[in-house]
Amino acid sequence: MLSQRPLLTGSGVALDALVRQAATAGWDQAALVGVPADDRPQVGGLPPERILAVTFASPDGGAVPDLDFPVPGMSDVMPYRSSVWSRMTPAQLAAYREVWTRRLEAARDDFQPELIHTNHLWLVSALVRKVFADIPVVLSCHATGLRQLELCPHLADEVVRGCGDIDRFCVLREDHRERLAAVLDIDPQRITITGAGYNDAIFHPDPATARGPGDILYVGKYSAAKGVPQLLEAFTALALERPGLRLHIAGSGAGPEADHLAARMDAMAPAVVRHGQLGQADLADLMRRCAVCVLPSFYEGVPLVLVEAAACGCRIVATDLPGVREQLAPALGPWLHAVPMPRLETVDRPVAADLPCFVTDLQAGLARALDAAPATPPDLSGFTWGAVAGRIQGIWQELLPGWGPGVQGR
Numbered sequence: 001m002l003s004q005r006p007l008l009t010g011s012g013v014a015l016d017a018l019v020r021q022a023a024t025a026g027w028d029q030a031a032l033v034g035v036p037a038d039d040r041p042q043v044g045g046l047p048p049e050r051i052l053a054v055t056f057a058s059p060d061g062g063a064v065p066d067l068d069f070p071v072p073g074m075s076d077v078m079p080y081r082s083s084v085w086s087r088m089t090p091a092q093l094a095a096y097r098e099v100w101t102r103r104l105e106a107a108r109d110d111f112q113p114e115l116i117h118t119n120h121l122w123l124v125s126a127l128v129r130k131v132f133a134d135i136p137v138v139l140s141c142h143a144t145g146l147r148q149l150e151l152c153p154h155l156a157d158e159v160v161r162g163c164g165d166i167d168r169f170c171v172l173r174e175d176h177r178e179r180l181a182a183v184l185d186i187d188p189q190r191i192t193i194t195g196a197g198y199n200d201a202i203f204h205p206d207p208a209t210a211r212g213p214g215d216i217l218y219v220g221k222y223s224a225a226k227g228v229p230q231l232l233e234a235f236t237a238l239a240l241e242r243p244g245l246r247l248h249i250a251g252s253g254a255g256p257e258a259d260h261l262a263a264r265m266d267a268m269a270p271a272v273v274r275h276g277q278l279g280q281a282d283l284a285d286l287m288r289r290c291a292v293c294v295l296p297s298f299y300e301g302v303p304l305v306l307v308e309a310a311a312c313g314c315r316i317v318a319t320d321l322p323g324v325r326e327q328l329a330p331a332l333g334p335w336l337h338a339v340p341m342p343r344l345e346t347v348d349r350p351v352a353a354d355l356p357c358f359v360t361d362l363q364a365g366l367a368r369a370l371d372a373a374p375a376t377p378p379d380l381s382g383f384t385w386g387a388v389a390g391r392i393q394g395i396w397q398e399l400l401p402g403w404g405p406g407v408q409g410r
Contacts, residue, residue, distance in 0.1 A: 001118035001128060003034045003054075003100070004071050006043050008079055008277070010196075010304055011119045011142045017197055018117070019044025021389030027396075030111050032103060034072075034124075037065035054103050056083075066099045067092075074120050074144035076151070077223040079252045079277055086152050093123075093155075100124050104131040115400055117392075118166075121145030121180070123155065126162020136399035138392070139163065140170040140194075141180055143301035147347050149183065160184060168395050170194040172302040173326050192395055195327060196302040197388035198380070202284045203311040205377070209288040211313065214245045216366060217290040219283065219305045220297070222253030222261040225348040227296030227319065227362075230355060232264060232272070234296075234362040239271055242370075248290060250275045250283055287312035292369045294318070296339065296362055299348035302327045307383045310335055315369040317362070331382065334375045339365040 006012040019029055023044065030050045031043040037055040040048075055065040059081050069092055073082035083092070100123075107113070108131060116137045118125045122145045129137055149156045164184045169191040171177050181188040216235065220226050231247075239245045249265055249272060252258070265272045275286065287293065293309030294317040302323040306316050310332055318324050320338040329336055339361045342354030350358065381387065 001032050001116060001124065003120060003122065003124040004073055004078075004082075005035050005039070005080060006031075006033050006041050009074075010301075011074070011140070011144075013280075013304070014140065014142075014197065015119060016042075016044045017199060017385040018389050018392060019046060021385055022393065025389075025393060027393075030107065030113070032107055036071065037063035052103065052107055054099055066103075067095055072096070074122065074142070074148065075221070075225075077221050077225065077253055077255065077257065079221050079254075081254045085148055085155070097123065097127065100127050101131060104128060108132060108135075115396055117396070121163055122148060122159055123162075125166065126159055129162055129166050136168075137166045138168045138170065138395055138399070139166045140392075141172075141176060143172060143176055146176070146179060146183065147299065150347055167399060168192065170392055170395065172196055173323050175322055175326070176301065192391065194391040194395075195388055196304040196307065196383065197385035198304055198307045198311060198383055199280065200311060200380070200384045200386075202280050203287070203308040204284075205311075205313045206288050209285070211291055212246065212289055213291050214242065214370065215248060215290040215292075216245065216370075217248045217250065217287060217293045217309065217314065218295070219250045219293065219309070220295065221251055222249075222258035222265075224257060224261075225298055227298055227358075228261050229264075230359050230362060231294060231296045232261075232268065233359045234366060235272070236268070237359070238363050238366055241367075245271065247272045248275060248286060249273065250278050250286060252277045284308070284312055287314055290314055292317055292366060294362075294366060294369075296358075297321065297348075298341070298344060298350055300324070306332075306336075307380055310378055311380050313377070315372050317365045317369045331380060332378050334372070335378050337365045337369045337372070 002015045007016055032052040033041050034054045035041045036058040038058040041051055043051050056067050056071040057065050057069055070081045070083045072085055076084050116128055116132050118128045119140045121141045125139050177191045180191055235247045265274050287309045293314040295303055296319055300321050300323055310316055316336045320341050342350040342358045345351055
């Protein structure tokens with residue numbers, strides 16, 4: 001279950017990977033996702049008849065959707081046209097609940113599932129618990145739901161009451177477990193740290209690929225919350241000291257903020273190169289051509305893109321976020337160059353007075369990474385999708401004790 005578009009965000013990539021790993025282990029699966037009406041979603045190699053969808057308004061019109069507004073995104077800035085939860089009207093929210101409920105009931109009747117795995121601590125997961133009242137439900141909390149609880153207090157009670165009875169939860173790191181247990185008022189033993197994963201068949205070094213010693217890569221949304229304005233400032237200052245540097249931007253965005261940042265990037269060409277939204281294979285190729293991958297974000301769970309970049313041989317520059325410090329730093333070691341966080345006014349908005357210092361620190365971090373001496377590649381085996389899926393499937397097996405290798409019908 002994923003209430004937004006698959007493959008275009010971290011949770012969508014996670015869903016795709018989990019479905020593939022579970023298929024290898026013998027699970028019989030179907031997926032339900034939220035997409036524009038003209039989209040033909042793909043999830044983990046499932047056949048089309050095994051992928052159900054709630055459809056939303058498409059950018060160019062076309063097919064008639066179930067709901068006449070864009071797909072709501074779990075972040076307020078998505079890499080595609082989306083609705084923002086805090087701005088949705090009561091009528092839109094009511095229609096959203098009604099359509100998703102009908103589609104969930106149809107999936108229940110058609111597939112008669114024995115277990116549901118849903119993504120995001122939010123409205124659809126609350127509906128899942130209601131519709132599948134007698135079926136084990138597991139929820140992956142990607143941290144964006146926790147953030148939306150703060151941004152949408154008028155929806156918080158519905159989410160907390162609806163999701164509190166879900167059987168088991170997966171989170172990225174320890175502080176997420178503590179916060180989730182407090183928010184839902186549940187036993188932390190129901191929450192498992194499963195971490196984030198990457199596809200090691202795609203993201204790996206290639207000695208035949210030439211790496212540009214002055215090539216820096218940012219992967220993500222065009223968003224102030226991701227620190228993109230400060231990255232452009234830091235890169236501009238560093239490029240004055242080191243002519244020939246290039247900043248590659250892989251990603252996209254929608255809305256006035258993204259449009260403004262895109263125009264700013266274009267004005268910095270050819271030193272800044274916009275690649276748009278890349279598929280995983282193309283992104284891995286770009287990572288192998290860059291020396292450094294940078295993520296100056298002010299809020300993340302466990303930023304998987306940094307693991308992918310490190311697996312491809314990039315040095316890493318990132319803000320000293322909890323997920324970076326707790327989950328990634330022990331594995332990355334000298335490959336990681338952490339940048340101190342500014343103070344925050346809200347969950348992802350920095351104090352304006354701290355930004356000049358943050359830009360200076362970010363510039364220094366990039367310089368250190370570019371000048372870093374060779375080091376032994378980090379051991380990222382614990383971050384592969386095989387490892388993460390194995391931890392998640394362990395939870396499924398606890399809830400369905402009759403299942404095991406060679407058992408059919410699951």
